[in-house]
Amino acid sequence: MKDGNLDDVDREILYRLQRDARHTSSGDIAAGMDVSASTVRNRIQRLEAAGIIRGYHVDIDYEAAGYPLYTKLVCTAPVDEREELVRRALDVPGVVAVREVMTGDENVYINAVGRDHDDLNRIGRELSGLGLRITDEVLIRDEYVRPYRGFHDRERPD
Structure with a gap:
């Protein structure tokens, strides 16, 4: 299956x-x-x-829950350490999602939440301490998701 x-x-x-x-x-x-x-x-x-x-x-409105800073951190990890670093990044307080990317230099995307800039700075330091190199930071206003239409019979592309 x-x-x-x-x-x-x-x-x-x-x-x-x-x-x-x-x-x-x-x-x-x-x-x-x-x-x-x-x-x-x-x-x-x-x-x-x-x-x-x-x-x-659960789809959480982090700002309404008291965590107004929702950020995506774009990171680089050595390919031979990437999977282990991704797993360890999930243990950093404030990290809510980690995506392992198979191509390019920027091969780890991390979503994190914080109450203030000090929280985000701490998260960044902890991720760097693990061996991830942060190449970009983006504040996220909101995130929207939807079900994949290809699973729904009437909307599945031919």
Whole structure:
């Protein structure tokens, strides 16, 4: 299954969970499809076991939560140390997401939050101490996400 052999039922389940996993039950998903709620639950368990569904995440307004500084740090890591540095960066307080990039010199993207500039400076120092070289910093106003339309039968490109 992990090699991309998803059928229409799997893709529709993924689409609906991406739209709103918290308020979407297996019964809700089944009602819009020609399958039972137990089939949906079994499919979700298979998708989780296969590592296709890796987790369920909350979309947080960091500013409203008291962390007005949301930043993306663009970093460079030696290729042979990149994976380990990415894992260690996740342990730095204030780091909320890390992306490992496979091409280019700027091969690690880190999202971090802080209450003030001192927080961001501390995060930068800790990441540098791990061996990451910060090449750029960008303050993020907000981030918007949407489900991948290719999973939704009616919108999937041919």
